[in-house]
Amino acid sequence: MIAPLLFMAGIGLLLGITIALANIFFSVKTDPRIEEVEDMLPGANCGGCGFAGCNAFAKAVVLDAVEPQKCPVCSKEEAENIASHMGMSVEFDTPYVALVKCCGDNSDSPERALYNGVTDCSAALLVAGATKSCQHGCLGMATCARACPFNAIEIDEKRHIAIVHPELCVGCGKCVSVCPRNLIDMVPKSAPVHILCSSPEKAVLQKKACSKGCIGCRKCSKLDPESIKMDGFLAVMDYDNYSTNTEIIDVCPVHCIYPSLEEK
Amino acid sequence: MIKKKAFSGGVHPHDGKELTNTKNIKIAPLMKEYAVSLSQHIGAPAKAIVKVGDTVLKGQKIAEANGFVSVPIHAPTSGTIISKNKKTSAGGRMEGGVDSVIGPTGALVPMLTISADGEDTPCNDLEPILSWQDCKPEDLKQRVLDAGIVGMGGAAFPTHVKLSPPPSQNIDTLVINASECEPYLSADHRQMLEDTKGIIEGILIIKSILGIQKVCIGIESNKPDAIKAMQEESRKHNIVVTALPTMYPQGSEKQLIYAITGRKVPMGKLPMETGCVVQNIGTAFAIYEAVVKGKPLYERITTITGSPIVNPSNWRLRVGTSLADALTLAEGVKNPDDIGKVILGGPMMGMAQFSLDVPIMKNTSGILLLNKQEVTLYTSGPCIRCGSCINVCPQSLMPSTMGVQIEKERFELAEETNIMNCIECGCCSYVCPSHRPLVQLFRRGKSEIQANNRKKKV
Numbered sequence: 001m002i003a004p005l006l007f008m009a010g011i012g013l014l015l016g017i018t019i020a021l022a023n024i025f026f027s028v029k030t031d032p033r034i035e036e037v038e039d040m041l042p043g044a045n046c047g048g049c050g051f052a053g054c055n056a057f058a059k060a061v062v063l064d065a066v067e068p069q070k071c072p073v074c075s076k077e078e079a080e081n082i083a084s085h086m087g088m089s090v091e092f093d094t095p096y097v098a099l100v101k102c103c104g105d106n107s108d109s110p111e112r113a114l115y116n117g118v119t120d121c122s123a124a125l126l127v128a129g130a131t132k133s134c135q136h137g138c139l140g141m142a143t144c145a146r147a148c149p150f151n152a153i154e155i156d157e158k159r160h161i162a163i164v165h166p167e168l169c170v171g172c173g174k175c176v177s178v179c180p181r182n183l184i185d186m187v188p189k190s191a192p193v194h195i196l197c198s199s200p201e202k203a204v205l206q207k208k209a210c211s212k213g214c215i216g217c218r219k220c221s222k223l224d225p226e227s228i229k230m231d232g233f234l235a236v237m238d239y240d241n242y243s244t245n246t247e248i249i250d251v252c253p254v255h256c257i258y259p260s261l262e263e264k
Numbered sequence: 265m266i267k268k269k270a271f272s273g274g275v276h277p278h279d280g281k282e283l284t285n286t287k288n289i290k291i292a293p294l295m296k297e298y299a300v301s302l303s304q305h306i307g308a309p310a311k312a313i314v315k316v317g318d319t320v321l322k323g324q325k326i327a328e329a330n331g332f333v334s335v336p337i338h339a340p341t342s343g344t345i346i347s348k349n350k351k352t353s354a355g356g357r358m359e360g361g362v363d364s365v366i367g368p369t370g371a372l373v374p375m376l377t378i379s380a381d382g383e384d385t386p387c388n389d390l391e392p393i394l395s396w397q398d399c400k401p402e403d404l405k406q407r408v409l410d411a412g413i414v415g416m417g418g419a420a421f422p423t424h425v426k427l428s429p430p431p432s433q434n435i436d437t438l439v440i441n442a443s444e445c446e447p448y449l450s451a452d453h454r455q456m457l458e459d460t461k462g463i464i465e466g467i468l469i470i471k472s473i474l475g476i477q478k479v480c481i482g483i484e485s486n487k488p489d490a491i492k493a494m495q496e497e498s499r500k501h502n503i504v505v506t507a508l509p510t511m512y513p514q515g516s517e518k519q520l521i522y523a524i525t526g527r528k529v530p531m532g533k534l535p536m537e538t539g540c541v542v543q544n545i546g547t548a549f550a551i552y553e554a555v556v557k558g559k560p561l562y563e564r565i566t567t568i569t570g571s572p573i574v575n576p577s578n579w580r581l582r583v584g585t586s587l588a589d590a591l592t593l594a595e596g597v598k599n600p601d602d603i604g605k606v607i608l609g610g611p612m613m614g615m616a617q618f619s620l621d622v623p624i625m626k627n628t629s630g631i632l633l634l635n636k637q638e639v640t641l642y643t644s645g646p647c648i649r650c651g652s653c654i655n656v657c658p659q660s661l662m663p664s665t666m667g668v669q670i671e672k673e674r675f676e677l678a679e680e681t682n683i684m685n686c687i688e689c690g691c692c693s694y695v696c697p698s699h700r701p702l703v704q705l706f707r708r709g710k711s712e713i714q715a716n717n718r719k720k721k722v
Contacts (some may be wrong), residue, residue, distance in 0.1 A: 112618045116641045117701045118671075123708040128370025128615065135372075 033062045033086070041071060046149045048072040048172025061086065069093065073150075094154050096171035096186040098153070098164045100179075103196035103201045103256050105159035109134040109210035121182045134210040136199035138162050138183055144175035186230035191242040193249060195220070197256040200234045212256045220257060222246040273518040273658040274511040277447050277612070281486070283576040284569050285450040291580045292593055294380055298340045298584030299623040300326065302374040305414040306421045307333030310372055314349045323389030323560050324414075326376055335412040335422045336610035338560040339471030339585055340582035342385040343378045367616055368608050368622050375623070378584065394559035401473045404555060408473075412561045413529040413556030417515065418609060420627035423547055427473050429536050435474055439524055440467055440481040440553050442490070442545040443508055443515040446610025447628040451565040452545050455580045456483070459549050460497045464587065466552030468501060470543055479503045481545075482523045486510040494638045512612060513689040517542045519658050520524070529581050531685055548628075561626060568594040569693055570633035581624050588620035590631055598711075604639035607632040612690045653692035653702065659685050663692035669700045670709035675716065678709045681716045 018080040038058035051057040060066040061082065068074060068082035069090050087215045104226060115124060115131045121143040125255050130139050140160030145153040152168035153175060155161070166189060176184045183198050195214065199206055203215035216233030227243035228235050249257045303309035310327035313486045320326055320339040327337040345361055367373035390410060393399055409424040429435050442450040456463065471479055481498065483491050485507045495505045508514050508523050517548075520542060523678040527538040535542060546564065553559040562583050569576040581590060587606065597603060607614040608628050653663035661682055669678040683706055692702045 113616070114641070115705045120708070122712070123704055126711065127704065128618065130370075131618075214362065259326050 031062050034058050036085065037061050037068075039084055040078065040085065042073040042186075044073045044079065044149055044168075044170075044172075046073060046172045046174065048170065048174065067091075069159075072172045076088075081182075095189040096169070096173075097166045097169040097189045098144075098175050099185050099187045099194055100138055100144070100162045100172070101162055101183050101185060101194075101196055101198045102134075102136075102161065104134055104137050104210040104212040105140075105156065105161040105260060106132075107159070108212040109137050111160075122178075125180050132160075133208070134199055134213060136181060136183075136201070136208060137213075138181070143178050143180070144184060147174050147178040149174065160219040185239075187237075188237045188242060190242055191239060193237075193242075193246055193257055193259055195228070195235050195237050195257050197234065198258075200232045202233050206233070212254050214256050215254055217253060219253065223248050223251060270509045270511060271514075271522045271658050272660060273656045273691065274513060274519075275656050275694050277694060278513055279447040279486070279510075280569065281450050281453070283448070283571075284567050284578055285453050285487075287450075288580045289454050289565055290593075290626065292582065292585065292590075294341060294382065294384060295582070295585055295589045296380055297346075297363065297586070298343075298378045298380065298582060299586060299621075300337055300340065300376050300378065300584040300624055301623060302327045302337055302362070302376065302582070303367065304337065304420060304625045304627065305335050305369075306419060307331065309337075310334060310337045312376060314345055314376065315346050319343070319381075320345060320347050320378060321385050323562060324387040324389065325560070329409065333425055335409060335414055335424070337376075337561075338412055338450060338562045339378055339387075340562040340584050341378065341380045341554060342383050342387075343380040346377050346379045347579070351540065356438060366539060366619070366622070367486070368512065368617065368625060368628075370618065377622070388558065388660045390554070390558040390560060393555050394659065396469055396555050397472065397704055399472075401475060404469060404473050407555055408551055410560070411550070412686050413547060413550050413554060414561070414626050415544055416543035416550060416564060416627060416629070418446075418613065418627050418629060420625070423543070423551070425471065426541060426543070429474075429541065433536050434658065435477060435536070435541055436465070436476055436537055436539045437525060437541075438471055438474060438476055438479045439520060439540050439542045440479065440548060441517070441520055441542050442481055442483045442494070442547060443517075444487070445484060445514040446541050446612055446614075446630070447512070448569050448632050449567045449610050450569075451578055451629050452566045453487050453490050455549060455565050456545060457493050460493050462552045462556075463494075463545055463549045464497050464501060464503070466548030466550070467498075467543075468504065469551050469555050470541075470548060474541060477502075481505045482508050482514070482520050482524050484508050484510045484514055512691065513658055513687070516658065516687055516689060531682065539637075540655070552679055564624075564626060564628070566624060566628055567630040567632075569630060570635075572597045572599065572633045572635050574598055578707070581628075583624055583626055585624045586620065587617065587622050590622070591633075593667055602635045603633055604636040605632075605634045607634070612694070644700045645698040647700060648698050652695045652696060656691040656695050658689060658691065659687055661686060663702050663706075666709065667692075667700055667705050670705040675709055675712045679713050684713065 008212050035120045041054050045053045045183050052242050061068055069079040073194055092248050110133055111131045112133055113131045119141050121139045121141045125206045140155055144162055150163050150168050154163045173186050197214035199213045206213040206215050214234050223230040224243040224245045225242050227241050310329040311330045312327045314326045321342045324339045325336050326339050327334050362374045365370045365375045405427055407426055413423040414420040491507050506524055518536045521538055521540045528534050530537055550561050566581045567578050577594055608618045647664050666678050666681050666683050686706045688703050690703050
């Protein structure tokens with residue numbers, strides 16, 4: 001009875017000593033602050049900061065003095081907390097949000113045919129260029145909404161169009177690359193007016209494709225020539241120097257200029 | 265001698281060929297307008313050499329080949345080039361002096377519209393080569409290119425490219441594809457009965473271009489009259505006619521080569537690897553006309569069929585005839601409110617169309633209309649792992665697994681499951697009891713994988 005007990009205890013002791021020795025000789029020195037900073041981060045692991053995840057970002061903050069506010073998910077307080085923990089100072093950039101540059105739903109730009117395939121914008125585009133009349137508009141099949149880690153993009157099921165909720169959007173930019181029609185841009189959250197059309201078509205064709213498409217009349221760019229530039233037949237907002245003039249909303253004859261992102 | 269050979273898998277949908285396969289090919293009257301697409305083939309679109317306002321003759325070259333994998337385009341009749349820019353529905357515009365109009369794929373394609381003058385004056389740019397037996401293969405190949413010939417079975421791959429195998433490749437067999445496995449179509453079938461001699465002469469021309477001895481014609485067993493007619497004619501020339509089981513997709517290159525020669529095309533390789541060149545029966549006839557009659561490719565046999573059509577029939581249509589014009593030839597539709605789908609090509613691989621403005625192309629083997637009852641829309645469900653798709657896949661793939669992988673956007677896994685070998689025949693979608701849109705998923709996966717691979721190269 002006693003022999004097996006001693007035998008087992010002996011093996012346990014031997015392995016224990018081995019582990020203890022290994023811990024001393026093979027230990028990898030890490031900065032304890034990395035783990036602390038990682039714990040203070042929101043932990044969404046979204047990659048919006050440009051690093052491979054929260055752990056990689058925490059490492060960058062501690063070792064390369066990357067500013068904690070580069071994490072798009074961090075609230076102001078969280079970023080300040082991390083900065084004070086690290087003994088850094090913080091300067092906040094303008095927060096960015098995603099903007100889907102299309103406002104034509106299926107009543108403005110009617111479906112050309114019945115579509116019964118995979119509910120995904122990239123897949124729908126492979127079937128004769130999708131069924132939406134406008135060849136440049138939002139298909140509303142939730143490819144961007146599925147890519148969003150924060151559920152900030154809502155798809156209006158009846159109107160077939162993507163709507164971004166700016167209060168949920170943290171500006172990680174994951175949706176930008178998945179949109180097969182390149183409709184999503186990151187824009188400053190503080191911009192008060194947006195031009196929600198991406199179609200470069202001429203007025204006569206634009207009118208046939210979508211009643212809310214920009215026809216290139218230049219009314220808005222005449223009111224604010226500094227911020228609104230014409231790209232062919234499409235008015236484009238320069239977000240480095242955005243317009244604060246809300247009058248342009250009312251001058252647009254096709255109503256594709258909107259004050260906030262949610263109202264379209 | 266009739267042999268029976270088969271590939272594994274495949275399906276046999278209701279083929280509907282009885283609607284048209286006993287009807288003679290009729291020659292379509294001259295239309296008022298022809299919209300000739302400059303992108304009728306795989307490869308770079310042809311470059312227009314005429315502009316709006318120019319007058320052209322029937323058979324005149326109106327666009328030249330733009331690169332090696334490209335072919336010239338010829339005017340289907342004499343008349344004036346006009347701009348249709350303002351008349352088209354959504355999306356038409358002018359680009360570099362050429363109209364851009366929505367084509368059969370739904371994308372904008374450059375198009376030259378010819379307003380016919382009614383004279384139909386021919387242009388004799390291409391001299392008939394009556395004694396082609398004495399011609400060098402290079403000259404004949406040049407003629408195939410000059411006549412703008414592409415694969416008429418559906419893929420529209422430039423024929424001169426297929427007839428130029430690299431010297432390292434040892435080609436020993438010419439396989440002529442006459443299986444016409446797509447349901448509803450009977451264009452090839454009728455052509456075999458009515459143009460038998462021309463087809464055989466075309467085959468002999470291809471044979472002399474390639475410089476080979478062995479020729480096999482594969483015909484599905486549901487066309488016994490065509491098999492008999494072809495056999496009688498080909499016996500004199502030592503050409504073998506093989507009856508193949510009626511099974512879709514028998515007309516796919518890889519499946520056809522396997523059925524006839526027993527050789528398998530290696531994964532990711534071209535059919536040429538097996539020493540076979542496959543040509544469609546329609547292509548053989550077009551080559552015959554180009555060489556012996558000096559006639560460029562501007563018309564083809566098209567089946568206009570489907571239950572809503574008043575008089576389903578086979579027509580010799582000129583390239584550029586609009587769908588609307590073509591339908592009036594078949595005496596229109598029974599009930600305009602009961603049309604579910606208009607398809608260019610067959611029901612398995614054809615393309616559904618948005619509008620009737622779309623023109624006939626060099627590869628349009630059929631115009632198929634289905635009524636609303638025939639295009640019942642299903643809601644797709646999850647994969648129930650029944651394995652039906654695996655049984656029917658002619659490429660021995662696992663559509664069920666690949667479908668789930670693409671749905672979850674695991675493209676690299678799908679690539680490992682050999683999705684790139686899929687020929688998009690649609691057998692899996694056809695049998696799926698859960699009505700999963702498998703082919704569409706695969707097309708998405710393939711396009712994503714190709715995009716990723718391009719990125720990796722850069």
